[in-house]
Amino acid sequence: MADTGVITDESDADQSRRKFLLIATSATGAVGAVFAAAPFVTSWLPSERARALGVPTEFDLAKLEPGQMAITTWRKQPIYIVHRTPEMLASLNGHAALLKDPDSADSDQPPYATNAMRSRTAQHLVLIGTCTHLGCLPKAHFEPHDPEIGAYWPGGWLCPCHGSRFDLAGRVFEGSPASVNLRVPPYSLSDQKLTIGVDQA
Amino acid sequence: MLELQTNPRAPRAAKTVRCQAGLALMIAAVLLAPAAAFAAEAAGQQGFGADWESWKAHNSVSDLASLQRGARDFLSYCNGCHALKYMRYSRIGVDLEIPPDMVAKLLVPSGGKATDYISTPMPAADAVSWFGKEPPDLSLIARARGTDYLYQYLTTFYIDPARPTGANNLALPASAMPDVLSHLEGLKRAVFRQEQLNGTTQEVFDHFETVVPGSMTRAQFDDFVRDIVNFLDYVGEPVQAHRRALGVWVVGFLLVFTWLAWLLKKEYWKDVH
Amino acid sequence: MSVVAKPPGAPAVKTGRLRAWFYKRLPIEEFISEQLTGYYAPKNFNFWYFFGVLALFVLVLQLVTGIFLTMFYKVGAATSFDSVAYIMREVDYGWLIRYLHSTGASAFFVVIYLHMFRGLLYGSYRTPRELLWVIGMLVYFALMAEAFLGYVLPWGNMSYWAAQVIVNVFGTIPAIGPGLVEWIRGDYGIADATLNRFFALHVVAVPLALLLLVVLHLVALRRTGSNNPDGIEIKEKLGPDGKPLDGVPFHPYYTVKDTFGLGAFLVIFALVVFFAPTFGGYFLEHANFEPMNALSTPPEITPSWYLTPYYAILRGIPNQRLGALVLLLALVAYLFLPWLDRSPVKSMRYKGWVSRTFFAFFILGFLGLVYVGLHPVAPVYVLMGRICTVFYFAYFVLMPWYTRIDPVKPVPERLRFRAHA
Numbered sequence: 001m002a003d004t005g006v007i008t009d010e011s012d013a014d015q016s017r018r019k020f021l022l023i024a025t026s027a028t029g030a031v032g033a034v035f036a037a038a039p040f041v042t043s044w045l046p047s048e049r050a051r052a053l054g055v056p057t058e059f060d061l062a063k064l065e066p067g068q069m070a071i072t073t074w075r076k077q078p079i080y081i082v083h084r085t086p087e088m089l090a091s092l093n094g095h096a097a098l099l100k101d102p103d104s105a106d107s108d109q110p111p112y113a114t115n116a117m118r119s120r121t122a123q124h125l126v127l128i129g130t131c132t133h134l135g136c137l138p139k140a141h142f143e144p145h146d147p148e149i150g151a152y153w154p155g156g157w158l159c160p161c162h163g164s165r166f167d168l169a170g171r172v173f174e175g176s177p178a179s180v181n182l183r184v185p186p187y188s189l190s191d192q193k194l195t196i197g198v199d200q201a
Numbered sequence: 202m203l204e205l206q207t208n209p210r211a212p213r214a215a216k217t218v219r220c221q222a223g224l225a226l227m228i229a230a231v232l233l234a235p236a237a238a239f240a241a242e243a244a245g246q247q248g249f250g251a252d253w254e255s256w257k258a259h260n261s262v263s264d265l266a267s268l269q270r271g272a273r274d275f276l277s278y279c280n281g282c283h284a285l286k287y288m289r290y291s292r293i294g295v296d297l298e299i300p301p302d303m304v305a306k307l308l309v310p311s312g313g314k315a316t317d318y319i320s321t322p323m324p325a326a327d328a329v330s331w332f333g334k335e336p337p338d339l340s341l342i343a344r345a346r347g348t349d350y351l352y353q354y355l356t357t358f359y360i361d362p363a364r365p366t367g368a369n370n371l372a373l374p375a376s377a378m379p380d381v382l383s384h385l386e387g388l389k390r391a392v393f394r395q396e397q398l399n400g401t402t403q404e405v406f407d408h409f410e411t412v413v414p415g416s417m418t419r420a421q422f423d424d425f426v427r428d429i430v431n432f433l434d435y436v437g438e439p440v441q442a443h444r445r446a447l448g449v450w451v452v453g454f455l456l457v458f459t460w461l462a463w464l465l466k467k468e469y470w471k472d473v474h
Numbered sequence: 475m476s477v478v479a480k481p482p483g484a485p486a487v488k489t490g491r492l493r494a495w496f497y498k499r500l501p502i503e504e505f506i507s508e509q510l511t512g513y514y515a516p517k518n519f520n521f522w523y524f525f526g527v528l529a530l531f532v533l534v535l536q537l538v539t540g541i542f543l544t545m546f547y548k549v550g551a552a553t554s555f556d557s558v559a560y561i562m563r564e565v566d567y568g569w570l571i572r573y574l575h576s577t578g579a580s581a582f583f584v585v586i587y588l589h590m591f592r593g594l595l596y597g598s599y600r601t602p603r604e605l606l607w608v609i610g611m612l613v614y615f616a617l618m619a620e621a622f623l624g625y626v627l628p629w630g631n632m633s634y635w636a637a638q639v640i641v642n643v644f645g646t647i648p649a650i651g652p653g654l655v656e657w658i659r660g661d662y663g664i665a666d667a668t669l670n671r672f673f674a675l676h677v678v679a680v681p682l683a684l685l686l687l688v689v690l691h692l693v694a695l696r697r698t699g700s701n702n703p704d705g706i707e708i709k710e711k712l713g714p715d716g717k718p719l720d721g722v723p724f725h726p727y728y729t730v731k732d733t734f735g736l737g738a739f740l741v742i743f744a745l746v747v748f749f750a751p752t753f754g755g756y757f758l759e760h761a762n763f764e765p766m767n768a769l770s771t772p773p774e775i776t777p778s779w780y781l782t783p784y785y786a787i788l789r790g791i792p793n794q795r796l797g798a799l800v801l802l803l804a805l806v807a808y809l810f811l812p813w814l815d816r817s818p819v820k821s822m823r824y825k826g827w828v829s830r831t832f833f834a835f836f837i838l839g840f841l842g843l844v845y846v847g848l849h850p851v852a853p854v855y856v857l858m859g860r861i862c863t864v865f866y867f868a869y870f871v872l873m874p875w876y877t878r879i880d881p882v883k884p885v886p887e888r889l890r891f892r893a894h895a
Contacts, residue, residue, distance in 0.1 A: 014468075014471070017468060018465075018468050018469070021461065021464050021465040021468055022465060024461050024465075025458070025461045025462050025464075025465045025733070028457065028458045028461055029458060029733075032454060032455075032458055035454070038567075039566075039567035039570045039571065040538070040542055040567070040571065042566045042567050043542060043545075043546075043565050043566050043567050043568055043571060044545075045566050047546075047560070047564045047565045047566065047568075048289070048292070048563065048564035048565075049560065049564050052289065052291070052316035055314070055316060287556075287559040287560075287563055288563075292563075340559070341559075341763040341764065344752075344760065344763040345760055345761065345763040345764045346760070347760070437763075438562070438569075439563060440562075440563070440569045444569065444570075444573075444748055444751075445748060445749060447748060448744065448745075448747070448748025448749055449748075451744045451748060452741060452744050452745055452748065455737060455740050455741045455744055456741055458737050458740075459734065459737030459738050459740075459741055462730075462733045462734040462736075462737045463734050463737075465730055465733070465734070466730045466731050466733070466734045469726055469727055469730045470727065470730075470731070470893075472727075473517055473722055473727065473891075473893065474891075474893050
């Protein structure tokens with residue numbers, strides 16, 4: 001026993017001090033490890049360049065004819081802007097029973113777009129042109145009763161990837177793989193200028 | 202410290218001698234000081250610039266007011282030819298605590314956005330034909346050459362009719378850049394002297410002489426240059442203030458951790474004999 | 475989890491059901507009992523014994539920071555320099571990841587040189603550890619290659635010219651030299667092709683080689699057991715339990731000690747990263763903050779400080795081809811060390827004044843070469859470099875002779891150990 005390098009009997013006092021120090025050091029080390037990981041995890045956030053390019057997009061509505069749709073981008077996403085005619089607006093009524101979420105209760109839009117028209121003003125509709133199923137670009141089929149789709153068709157969008165259908169307020173039809181309406185981005189209007197990305201002009 | 206040996210047998214006499222000597226020294230100092238200062242001043246005026254290689258920028262990147270002036274002055278006097286292509290106006294606003302509306306009004310050129318990188322209106326091809334080379338981007342110049350060099354460069358321009366720009370520079374001889382700040386600093390010429398070096402006679406810079414005063418005094422121009430160099434120091438590494446602040450916490454934490462680890466190690470090594 | 479040393483016979487670790495599931499499918503319990511609690515290391519490790527585990531830590535640090543840098547860096551002659559500026563200014567905490575990597579590179583060499591110094595000091599290269607030493611030297615060579623390749627990637631002016639100079643050294647090889655240089659470059663000058671392949675080598679190929687060599691190094695160490703400051707083999711004195719009398723279980727004694735060592739190292743490392751990341755231009759050269767310019771050489775082309783001793787040796791030889799050969803010999807010399815040392819004792823503690831003098835001059839010579847290599851070519855530095863080169867080679871070349879005539883001291887039976895209170 002006298003010749004060995006290590007003594008293996010410990011008193012209780014040593015044990016508790018040892019345990020305390022071990023816990024204290026390990027806890028401090030763990031905290032340090034989390035803080036050390038933070039910069040690496042944070043580096044994955046959108047960089048200054050992404051944030052700069054993600055600034056609000058502006059669009060001149062005067063250029064948009066009634067019945068026309070324009071596509072622009074904001075934060076790397078396609079934005080659909082539609083100048084709706086009175087006929088297109090009228091087509092929004094009468095098929096609530098065919099919609100999954102007619103009141104947009106489960107869908108994603110700013111408060112001012114949580115209405116039947118899903119927009120600030122009846123005339124202009126602003127949508128994020130990404131199918132809420134798996135992300136393809138829905139194609140515009142504005143002609144009502146389009147023979148490809150069916151007699152009930154009031155006009156709207158048909159997604160080519162898996163067949164989801166949306167009306168002229170971006171609301172999703174029953175029978176579509178998508179479960180919520182097309183998203184509306186934050187936007188504001190000032191005269192004929194549309195600013196996508198900010199709520200206040 | 203010298204310990205004056207006192208003769209214990211005549212303490213009062215020794216003390217009196219010390220007092221008189223001290224008094225004499227004080228009177229001499231009072232009389233001679235102005236003369237000495239005058240001599241130094243005169244010598245300084247005659248030898249202005251003789252010590253240019255030891256001039257230091259003495260800038261402080263924590264001086265926000267200086268950085269703000271430097272930003273304003275850089276954009277006014279330097280941006281005409283030099284870009285800061287890695288710097289955004291918006292970043293300057295955030296780091297230098299300039300409100301966004303002032304950034305948009307005072308810093309961002311018309312038609313630009315605050316998030317734009319700072320470019321220069323000087324067309325590269327024209328610059329080459331006018332100056333012989335493109336004015337370099339200055340985003341990293343402070344890290345590449347150092348702030349002392351930049352300070353010396355901006356303060357050692359002198360008249361030289363032999364150069365195409367009419368000016369030369371001590372820190373960067375035959376610099377392609379004209380003396381663009383001469384209306385502020387004034388115009389000065391360099392006086393050379395003959396010196397024997399390695400067996401040959403060579404012209405060595407001696408001192409500057411002001412030829413035409415500028416709109417600023419020497420002290421004002423000195424501050425002006427310091428602000429611009431300070432701004433370039435900041436632009437070279439905008440995150441430096443945050444880096445140092447974070448470092449205090451990190452090193453502090455690591456010291457605590459190491460101390461705990463030391464106690465733990467000593468505790469376990471009690472076992473070992 | 476229980477880490478207190480238990481009396482022999484008690485179960486090694488408390489096992490729960492989840493733990494038992496893993497233990498049945500992976501040799502975890504065996505690993506712990508064989509490599510950690512059951513692996514006995516000499517109890518008299520001193521300050522010089524921290525640097526192995528620190529080298530391992532820095533390796534992991536470089537791998538992690540390197541991987542993250544690769545997520546943002548855009549290799550290409552037109553984009554590399556700009557992408558580094560993007561990392562420094564626009565990626566959240568990109569600046570910190572970059573500084574960790576650049577400081578880590580220099581830290582790696584500080585640690586490795588101190589680790590090698592320990593080897594020379596205590597004769598850790600002597601039998602049966604010859605292969606351990608040789609593998610370690612291969613790690614060192616791979617590390618120098620990795621550092622050189624990495625340095626080119628920012629594509630600053632020093633990156634370009636350092637690549638130019640070092641690739642040209644290969645041109646001195648007789649007959650195949652010029653063709654070899656063009657083959658390495660992939661172009662008629664250092665160009666985008668060179669940069670791209672250096673990127674692939676730096677990010678994938680050499681790290682894999684480094685990992686393999688480090689694993690081999692650890693396996694070889696485990697096989698022979700560690701040396702110690704007295705140069706005595708602890709396995710020759712076993713206790714009744716079959717364990718070395720002068721050894722302690724690696725876990726918990728050295729895990730705990732190395733944790734402290736790591737903390738102390740991190741304090742110094744953090745001071746550099748946060749308060750002096752360029753380290754006066756030695757860790758991040760000033761000239762490299764300017765973009766590459768094939769028409770403008772920086773006033774002084776020097777390699778990074780950790781490569782300067784060999785650069786100084788090269789510059790000291792007036793003949794280019796001979797200089798390259800001598801540089802090669804300076805590196806190869808290390809590999810022969812186990813067979814050059816004919817001393818009856820391992821550790822410098824028990825060697826005589828002759829060995830100590832040659833060793834001291836070697837260290838002075840090495841440090842002198844670092845110093846010389848950092849300065850431009852001037853007569854005083856050339857002379858100093860040549861003298862230091864002589865000291866450097868004398869250590870190796872004359873070793874078979876001076877280690878035999880050296881008056882050694884008697885080696886004790888048991889390890890010298892002072893209990894740490």
